[in-house]
Amino acid sequence: MVTTLRLDNVGIVVDDIAATTDFFTDLGFQVVGETTVEGPWVDRVAGLGHVRCRVVMLRTPDGHGQLELNQYETPVAHTPAPSPPNTVGLHRVALTVDDVDAAVAVARSHGAELLGDVVQYEDSYRLCYLRGPAGIVVMLAEELA
Structure with a gap:
């Protein structure tokens, strides 16, 4: 058996990282880090090729939860049609x-x-x-x- 120690963050792929960051910071989240990731290790972990991804980490005001916003510069992310709240999967x-x-x-x-x-x-x-x-x-x- 494995013991989960904590839920670290929830990752969300976005098409406009600045606008999404502003949205969540105006709702009280705090930016705790920003970076760009790329290279063979990212390609391998994501199962994609030639990844270049901007990342912003946001923390909830109580300090217990985090959102990881990701904006893929390459390969370009696809945008599905908005799904209703009863769609299977994380929503x-x-x-x-x-x-x-x-x-x-x-x-x-x-x-x-x-x-x-x-x-x-x-x-x-x-x-x-x-x-x-x-x-x-x-x-x-x-x-x-």
């Missing part, structure tokens, strides 16, 4: 915020669009799904109690 990032309405306003200022409505779940949360940069589905949730 959303969930964030707890202090004010869901304010967070929606920030997200909208970056071109994000609500997929449905802001709703209340029992006496626990106000929440919504929105589509942000690179088609990323983001759930915003405000704890009520």
